[in-house]
Amino acid sequence: MVSVKKLLLLVLCIYHSLPARAGDYKVLATGSQKAEAVCGEALVTPSSSSGATVQLSHRYGPCSPVASTDGPSIGELLRRDQLRAEYIERKFSSGNDELEQSAAVTVPTNLGEALDTLEYVITVGIGSPAVKQTMIIDTGSDVSWVQCKPCPVPPCHAPNGSLFDPAKSTTYVPFSCSSAACTQLGGDGNGCSRSQCQYIVRYGDGSNTTGTYGSDTLALAVTSTVSKFQFGCSHNEDGFDDQTDGLMGLGGDVESLVSQTAATYGKAFSYCLPATTSTPGFLTLGAPNSTSGFVTTPMLRSKTAPTFYRLLLEDIRVGGSPLGISPTVFTAGSVMDSGTVITRLPTRAYSALRSAFRARMTKYPKAPPLSPFDTCYDFTGLDNVTIPSVALVFGGGAVVDLDANGIILEDCLAFAGTSGLSLIGNVQQRTLEVLHNVGQSVFGFRSAAC
Structure with a gap:
């Protein structure tokens, strides 16, 4: 007869030999085991067939449409990430005067170099004829902007020689200073020059972008365009050396792309960020x-x-x-x-x-x-x-x-x-x-x- 002690030992051995649940x-x-780049393959599977979908890539990976760079070190990236986290926390802190500031003109006010934690880019077309622009996506920003002519190099950097020239677009319209679009920028960051609305985005490290606030046609895909897309046309920059053309704001306030396209797409969007820098994702x-x-x-x-x-x-x-x-x-x-x-x-x-x-x-x-x-x-x-x-x-x-x-x-x-x-x-x-x-x-x- 098997002793209780031996039976218990047998049960324990069987238990520890069982594989963990999947x-x-x-x-x-x-x-x-670095993944081989598969940028050209159709690996993305958006859930919507009626929306507008564009490919999304990691800005520093082999699938990025901008010039390849090593990017910041992981230590520097995490340092900047902490600055961004602290900024967002302050936005929700009670009794903080920052809460009353317009997100449109403080995108984001105290973020500083943490802008470089933004890691994913899309390529769209702006203007008629369309000029390709590679833009960082950000759900924590509302105002979108791209570098525009005239803008000296430096400070503008023309990463692909593709500074947008509003004078060559047949659909570009600058907003007047009294327009509703200009007024909604709010705060003390918007201004007026030659009867045209001016925007400014300031960063805590002293870098900034300023220019004219206007509208033009935005091409998300061959068959998906947004007419009268509102964005900043940057004519002066300080403190930037990034290889992207601008930023696409996907936040929840009135200036964002999401709010501007609500009548067409129902104020909804989705994205899939790839597992590694060597594969693509999507924004829909x-x-x-x-x-x-x-x-x-x-x-x-x-x-x-x-x-x-x-x-x-x-x-x-x-x-x-x-x-x-x-x-x-x-x-x-x-x-x-x-x-x-x-x-x-x-x-x-x-x-x-x-x-x-x-x-x-x-x-x-x-x-x-x-x-x-x-x-x-x-x-x-x-x-x-x-x-x-x-x-x-x-x-x-x-x-x-x-x-x-x-x-x-x-x-x-x-x-x-x-x-x-x-x-x-x-x-x-x-x-x-x-x-x-x-x-x-x-x-x-x-x-x-x-």
């Missing part, structure tokens, strides 16, 4: 034909900071198990931001995530921290590593399972703690189609979209 862990290809204006395949959660808006899109994070799952974080931790809501790199969580939530993640990563040696990351690993000599899954649980029960490339960045857990507002960064959004249905006040998430 959803509990993910396989991550390390730096030694318009809601999907069906929300089948999406998990949805309510969108929260703020009158004091109308640019930003918020949602309610309720819990986090690690390796399939909920952390059981108290709802009071997330009462301030979370901002979904394409320009913030990493996700920042309230300190209590981040501590719980870190502890659960570390407990499942004991087989890998630790590496020195990389500020603001404090949970890093040494994957030297490994082609693939197995990491615990991480899923975000939003209001209404929407569970969003993160891609492996949305969990680890530079061999570190790609999250950080904050004492203020939580932010969902673009690393955690990778491979998801993130739907912003502003008109219906709904966020949607569809997995493996690019």
Whole structure:
């Protein structure tokens, strides 16, 4: 007869030999397995066939349409990212005079060099005939702008020799100083010169762009155009050396592309940020034909900071198990931001995530921290590593399972703690189609979209 002790030992051996459930862990290809660029292949699958879709690329990767550069170091990128996070937090801080400033003329006022954390670009056409312009996308900005002639080089940099010349466009119209479009810029950042509306975007490090605020035809695709698209025509810049032509504002205020195209596309857009810099994603204006395949959660808006899109994070799952974080931790809501790199969580939530993640990563040696990351690993000599899954649980029960490339960045857990507002960064959004249905006040998430 088998003793109880031997039977217990047998049960324990069987238990520990069982494989983990597939959803509990993910396989991550390390730096030694760099993906081959597949920029020319049609890997993107937008959910809407009736909207306007353009290819989206990482600005520093091989799929980028602008001149190839190495970009900032990871340390510098994270430093700038922290500045952006602090700026957004201030926008929601009660009693702060910044809340009353127009987002249109402070895009973003105290961001400084953190503008360079914006990582994804699209190529569109502006004018008649259309001139190709490669523009950074930003859900945390409203006013769009491109470099225009005349603008001395320097300060304008004409990355592709493609400065937009409004004088050569048959559809360009500068706004008058008394026009409604000029008035809505608000604040003290807009002005008047020769009866034409002037805009200015200032940055905290002293860099700025100024010029004429007007409208022209915007070509998103061969068959998708936007007439009378409002944007800034930059004639003077200071402090920029970027290789892009300008910025496309996708924020929630009245000046953004999303608001301007509401009558056509229903004030809805979605994007998919690729897993790596070596593959493309997409940006689509318009809601999907069906929300089948999406998990949805309510969108929260703020009158004091109308640019930003918020949602309610309720819990986090690690390796399939909920952390059981108290709802009071997330009462301030979370901002979904394409320009913030990493996700920042309230300190209590981040501590719980870190502890659960570390407990499942004991087989890998630790590496020195990389500020603001404090949970890093040494994957030297490994082609693939197995990491615990991480899923975000939003209001209404929407569970969003993160891609492996949305969990680890530079061999570190790609999250950080904050004492203020939580932010969902673009690393955690990778491979998801993130739907912003502003008109219906709904966020949607569809997995493996690019």
